[in-house]
Amino acid sequence: EVQLVESGGDLVQPGGSLRLSCVASGFTFRIYEMNWVRQAPGKGLEWVSYIGTSGTNIHYADSVKGRFTISRDNARNSLYLQMNSLRAEDTAVYYCARDIITGGESFDYWGQGTLVTVSS
Amino acid sequence: QSALTQPASVSGSPGQSITISCTGTSSDVGGYNYVSWYQQHPTKAPKLLIYEVNNRPSGVSNRFSGSKSGNTASLTISGLQAEDEADYYCSSYISSSSTLYVFGTGTKVTVL
Numbered sequence: 001e002v003q004l005v006e007s008g009g010d011l012v013q014p015g016g017s018l019r020l021s022c023v024a025s026g027f028t029f030r031i032y033e034m035n036w037v038r039q040a041p042g043k044g045l046e047w048v049s050y051i052g053t054s055g056t057n058i059h060y061a062d063s064v065k066g067r068f069t070i071s072r073d074n075a076r077n078s079l080y081l082q083m084n085s086l087r088a089e090d091t092a093v094y095y096c097a098r099d100i101i102t103g104g105e106s107f108d109y110w111g112q113g114t115l116v117t118v119s120s
Numbered sequence: 121q122s123a124l125t126q127p128a129s130v131s132g133s134p135g136q137s138i139t140i141s142c143t144g145t146s147s148d149v150g151g152y153n154y155v156s157w158y159q160q161h162p163t164k165a166p167k168l169l170i171y172e173v174n175n176r177p178s179g180v181s182n183r184f185s186g187s188k189s190g191n192t193a194s195l196t197i198s199g200l201q202a203e204d205e206a207d208y209y210c211s212s213y214i215s216s217s218s219t220l221y222v223f224g225t226g227t228k229v230t231v232l
Contacts, residue, residue: 035221037166044123045158045166045209047221059220062121095165105154105213105221106171113165 002026002109004096009114016086016118022079022096022111030074033099035107036081038092038116048094049081064090086118124149124210124224131230137198140227142210143191148222150191154213157186157195161206169208170195197229205231 008020020036036048049070050059058070069082079096093115097107125143132138142149142157149155155173158166168177170186173193183198193212197204210224 044226045223050220059218061219104171106156108168110165
């Protein structure tokens with residue numbers, strides 16, 4: 001069974017930092033491209049970042065570029081999101097999501113999400 | 121990059137068919153056959169319903185179908201059931217130097 005389990009969400013002050021983790025199981029993690037997607041309270045989905053299988057092909061939404069860093073450790077079946085210079089508007093549930101293997105540019109499995117709250 | 125435009129709400133009675141639209145531009149919906157649809161129940165993670173405009177992942181009911189014409193994609197739910205009451209989001213791959221995907225604004229489906 002495919003599972004994605006996020007952790008690391010917390011209450012942090014504006015300007016602070018946080019590192020999210022996503023541990024994958026039930027599939028061959030190293031051959032899948034991965035993403036982070038977030039959802040502010042009561043709002044819609046927003047794609048945040050993408051990382052290719054080797055970790056060298058990386059993309060970010062303009063809203064987080066220069067502040068967030070995505071990475072992965074294929075030996076540990078883990079995906080990470082380092083978030084710096086956090087702002088109130090970064091408050092959201094953060095999901096890790098697996099790219100569909102067919103190259104269809106879709107997310108076929110999602111974790112349960114981890115809540116990040118940026119507030120003083 | 122602006123979100124794709126979806127109606128805020130759509131409703132229907134059990135057994136009816138409803139259609140949710142998703143309007144973008146030639147740089148996203150109209151430019152690629154990489155439109156996806158997701159269903160999200162309250163407090164749950166999104167679930168993939170449709171990928172590449174009209175393909176269903178294994179296990180997704182054939183009551184869900186997708187299509188596209190120009191810059192507008194559509195999701196049709198036929199034989200509406202109570203468990204279909206949820207939020208629905210479209211998504212598209214986009215042509216951009218950095219941003220890869222854009223989601224729709226979301227549609228709340230109510231089963232009357």
